[in-house]
Amino acid sequence: MVGTLILWGCIIWMVPLMYVLLRNEAKWKKNIVVGATLPYEARQDPEVEEVLRRYRRQLGWSCLAMLALVVPCLFIPRFSVQFIVWSFWIILAMILPQIPFVLTNKALRRIKEERGWHKRSSARTVSDLTAAAIPMKWLSPWWFLPPLALSLVPLALDRELWALWLVDAALVVLCYAGYRWLFRLRAEVVDENTELTVALTRLRRYNWGKTWLWIAWATGFFNLGLCLTLEWFWGAMAVTLVYGVVVVVAAIGIEFRVRRAQERLTADSGKEFYVDEDDCWIWGMFYYNPYDKRLIVNNRTGVNTTFNMARRGAQIFMGAMALILLAMPLVGVWLMHEEAIPVELTVTETAVVARHSGTEYEVPLADIESAELLTERPESSRVAGTAMESVSKGRYKNDEWGRFTCCLDPRTEPWLLLRTTEGEIWLFGDSDSAATQAAYAAVEAAR
């Protein structure tokens, strides 16, 4: 049940988060509401107001439905089936709350057409020369060096897992790369007011850097925290949880601060000339502009960026992402297969062999110092490997033995504990009790 709760706990927060973000789209920012650009007069239009009310209602219900769906899922008995349901739930949670957005965007565009507010603009682009002339003051890479140094500290504390610490440190470097290259240097033109454009542009640029710097620092501390708590499962889990919360809260906090500022700054915009790029945004959410040579474009509101779907690179990337998402349930199918295969323990002329699926462990008989049959397994935690109802394999650890290797069926006692002359500890157990006992007898006979 703990595994199930962790599994769902990792993703369930996605729904309230999407609700808050999507609900915020119903507020006017840069003359845009739910992905549709409308003039100032539309803000008091009763039909527009009604469409927005309906949007908020539909959004609330769809998010509530997704949350309610989790309750019966918690009681699914097998982990592999649970995982398949979990994967489908993620896909559904990403699509369902977006449906009210798309429907509302279409309704607003229809109203726009009917009222004569629509400006054909797919082939047009607008640039404010004064705002475009403001150079971007990129944060120096030095700002990212302290978190990088922090993330490298574990290398000095635990050399055994150096690869893990290097990967984590690489994340800090990726933060700088993301800051530097995932941003489109484009002025935020809303109307002819250059001062407003400059203010909006500076707002986005400043907060873009702030977001990545926050994530870089959080990653540095996470690396260090993980290193200090790695021996203690719940400690490591808590550090991971805190890291996730800090990153999400910081990113969302900055996103909302920018959105609020955009809302405030453009409260009076849209009375005369205003920029309308709706024709470049499919359903108000996917940017598709074949005239735009850039791959990365800034989101219309907030601080984030997105892809220009008219570019081949964006199509390949988004296609790959969709494929990965759709392939997730296949992992569950693989888990079902893993669960169904029994653990086998055999003794050959020279070694004790434990097998499960594609994994095989071999302990030479000549190296075995002692063999013992256990009817109770000491409480252990996984370092790296698999922990399922029908199989535990890989590296584990406990207070009594320290780190050891195991390959056993946790449901079937007894288990065979082997200690080698080199001080290694192995814990094996066949899915059939008789086979484990026979293996023990064979080891004893051979010694």
Next chain:
Amino acid sequence: MLLKLDFDSEIPIYQQIRNQIVMGIAAGRLAPGERLPATRALAEDLGVNTMTVSKAYQQLRQEGYVASDRRTGVVVRQREGEPSPVPKETVEGLRLRLCELRLAGLGRAEILRLCEKLCDEEAG
């Protein structure tokens, strides 16, 4: 000043950039000494190739509307002293437009009125 590009237009993009900057200078929306975006920055902003902007700036430089140096970048040039001679291409272009207006059925007085109206609009 806002630069508006129409990608469906038959006028090349670099020409549209050049034309609008010229119109901006004439109307006073771009003051002498005002700095224009760097080539790469404007290309990034408009989502066009750097070469396109570079070509527009090069033409503006050749025509004397802007000047550039390494320190200040591209700036609108101060128009000093006597009016500079009108380039031959401009006179020919004007002649062509006059012919088009005549063929459209406008008389001399109407053409002059239209020119005056446009001059007034450009003067702000």
